[in-house]
Amino acid sequence: MAYFNQDEVFVIAEIGSNHEGDFERAKKLLRLASESGANAVKFQVYTGDTLVNRLESPTRHQHFKRFELTYEQYIELAEIAKELKTMFMASIWNREALEILNPYISIYKIGSGDLNAYEMIEATVRTGKPMIMSCGLATMADLEEVVQYIGSLDPSYIHDRKLCLLQCTVMYPIPDSDANLKSMILIKERTGLPVGFSDHTVGTYASEIAVSMGAQVIEKHFTDQREGRQFRDHKISLTREEMQELVHKFKKIKELQGTYDKRIMPSEIENECRISFRRAVYPRRDLRAGTLLTREDIISLRPNVGIDGKDYFKLLGKRLKADKKAYERMSWDDVE
Numbered sequence: 001m002a003y004f005n006q007d008e009v010f011v012i013a014e015i016g017s018n019h020e021g022d023f024e025r026a027k028k029l030l031r032l033a034s035e036s037g038a039n040a041v042k043f044q045v046y047t048g049d050t051l052v053n054r055l056e057s058p059t060r061h062q063h064f065k066r067f068e069l070t071y072e073q074y075i076e077l078a079e080i081a082k083e084l085k086t087m088f089m090a091s092i093w094n095r096e097a098l099e100i101l102n103p104y105i106s107i108y109k110i111g112s113g114d115l116n117a118y119e120m121i122e123a124t125v126r127t128g129k130p131m132i133m134s135c136g137l138a139t140m141a142d143l144e145e146v147v148q149y150i151g152s153l154d155p156s157y158i159h160d161r162k163l164c165l166l167q168c169t170v171m172y173p174i175p176d177s178d179a180n181l182k183s184m185i186l187i188k189e190r191t192g193l194p195v196g197f198s199d200h201t202v203g204t205y206a207s208e209i210a211v212s213m214g215a216q217v218i219e220k221h222f223t224d225q226r227e228g229r230q231f232r233d234h235k236i237s238l239t240r241e242e243m244q245e246l247v248h249k250f251k252k253i254k255e256l257q258g259t260y261d262k263r264i265m266p267s268e269i270e271n272e273c274r275i276s277f278r279r280a281v282y283p284r285r286d287l288r289a290g291t292l293l294t295r296e297d298i299i300s301l302r303p304n305v306g307i308d309g310k311d312y313f314k315l316l317g318k319r320l321k322a323d324k325k326a327y328e329r330m331s332w333d334d335v336e
Contacts, residue, residue, distance in 0.1 A: 003107075003130045004164050004194040004216045007259075009250040012089060012109075012132075013038035013222040013243060014198075018233055021067045025224070030077055031084065033222050036243035040087035042109060042219070045074055045101060050094035071100045078104035095123050102127055109219075112136030112170045112198075115146055125153045130162045132217055134198045136170035140190060147191050161194055164217050167210075168198035172232040179206045181213055188214070200236050204246045211253050220246065276302065279309035283324045291320045293335070306330045 004010060013033035019026035026043070033041040048054070048065035069077075074090070078101070081088035091109045092098045098120075108124050110133040124131060131150075135143055143165065151158040165187050169178045184195045196217030197210035207218050223229065223237035238246065268274065279300040287297055293315050300309040306329040307315065318335035 003160070003162050004196075006194075006214075006216060007254065009211050009215070009254065010040070010196075010217045011038040011243075011247055011250065012040045012042050012217065012219040013238075014042045014219050015222050016042070016044045016233055017067045018221065018223045018229075018231065018237060019067075019069070020231055021069065023069055023073050026069060026073070026077060027080060029222065029224055030080055030086075032224055032240045033243070034081065034084040034086040036222070036238075036240045037247035038086075038222075038243055040089045040107065041081055041222075042089040042091070043069075043074065043077065044093070044111070045069075045071075045090045045097045046093040047097075050096075071097060074101055075104060092124070093117075093120065095120070098123050098127070102129075105129065107132060110134065112138070112168050115142065118149065121146070121150065122153060125150055125157065128154070128156075130164075131157065132164045132166060132196070132219075134166045134168040134219070135187065136168035136198070140186060143187060144190060147193070158193070161192075164194040164196055165191060166196045166198040166217060166219060169200055172200055173202045173236045174200045176201060176206065181206065181210050184210065184213060184215060202236055204238065204242070204249070207246060208249055208253065211250050212257070218250070275304050278302065278304035280304045281307045281309060281312050281315055281330060282327045283330065285326045287320055287324045289320050289322045293318050293320065301327070307332065 013036055015029045015033060019029055030041055046064055047068055048061050051064050052061040054061040078088040087106055088104055089107055089109055090101060090105055091111045092101060093114065107130045110121060110124065110131055112134040114120055115138055150163060157163045167180060167184045167187065169180065179201055181197065184197065188195045194216045196215040197207060198219040199207045207220055211218065221233050221237035222243060223234045223239060225239065226234045226237065279302050281298050282301050284297055284299045291297060295316065298315055300312055315335065321334055321336055324330065324334060
C-alpha cells in the first residue's frame with residue numbers, strides 16, 4: 001500500500017500555534033485553511049508542563065502555557081475539519097494527548113524537536129498510523145538511527161513506506177542558503193522512504209523547487225494575516241489565497257513533470273508530428289529505371305512519407321526498378 005503518492009503532492013497547511021492560544025482564531029484559521037486547497041490542516045498539541053522544564057527554561061515554559069488549547073477544543077477542531085472534509089493532523093507532544101486524540105487523527109507528524117523523543121516516537125508507532133517526520137537539527141546518521149529504531153518497533157513503516165521524511169531547518173525564518181533541498185535526494189537514497197520539505201523560508205519559491213526535485217509532501221505554515229502579528233511563525237506563513245496559488249503551482253509542476261517513461265506524446269500524435277517534423281528519402285533529380293543509387297541521387301527531406309530517413313544508407317547501391325521524378329515519394333517496391 002502506497003501512503004504517499006509520487007504523482008501528487010500532499011500539502012499540509014501548518015496552523016501550528018498561529019492561533020496563539022485563541023480558540024476562536026484557531027477555528028477561523030481552520031476554516032480558512034480548509035478553503036486553501038491543502039490536503040490537511042495541522043495543529044501542534046502540547047501543554048507547557050509536559051513539554052518544557054519550568055525550572056530550566058521558565059520563559060519557554062510560559063510561552064507554551066500561553067499558547068495552550070484544551071483537549072476538548074482540539075476535539076472540536078477535529079470535528080469541524082471532518083465537517084469541512086479536511087484531514088485533521090497534529091504534532092502531539094505528550095502521551096495523554098495522543099491517547100485522547102488518536103481517534104481523530106489519520107496521519108501523525110513528528111516535529112524536528114522530537115527526533116530524539118523516543119518515548120513519544122514509540123507511542124506514535126504503536127498507533128500503526130502513517131507518520132511524517134521533520135528532520136531539522138539532524139545529520140544523516142541521526143536520521144538513519146531513528147529510522148532503524150522505528151523499523152525495529154514496526155517494520156511496516158519501512159516496508160510499506162508508511163514513514164515520510166521532511167527536510168527541514170529549525171529557524172523561523174531561515175535564509176535561503178539553509179534550505180539545503182538537495183539533502184532530500186540523499187535522504188531518499190539512503191532510507192528508501194518518501195521525502196518532502198517542511199518550508200521555513202519566506203515565500204513559496206523553495207517549496208516549488210522542492211516539488212520539482214521530487215518532494216511528495218510539503219508542509220507550509222498558515223495564517224490569516226502576517227501584518228500586525230508578532231509571533232515568529234506568522235513571518236513564514238501563507239494566507240488562504242497564497243496557499244491556493246501554491247497548490248495550483250504544485251499541480252502545474254506535476255503536470256509538467258509527466259511520467260517516468262519516454263514516449264511519443266498525445267499532442268505529437270494528434271498533429272502527426274512524426275510525419276511533418278521527420279524526414280524521408282527522396283530523389284534529388286529525375287532518375288531513370290536501372291539507376292544505381294548514390295549520395296548524388298537521393299536526399300533526406302521533410303515530410304516523412306515513403307522511405308524513412310533512417311534508411312538513407314540502406315538505399316545506397318540499390319537499383320531503381322522504374323523511373324522516378326525529382327522529389328517524388330519513394331517506396332521499397334521502387335528498388336531491387
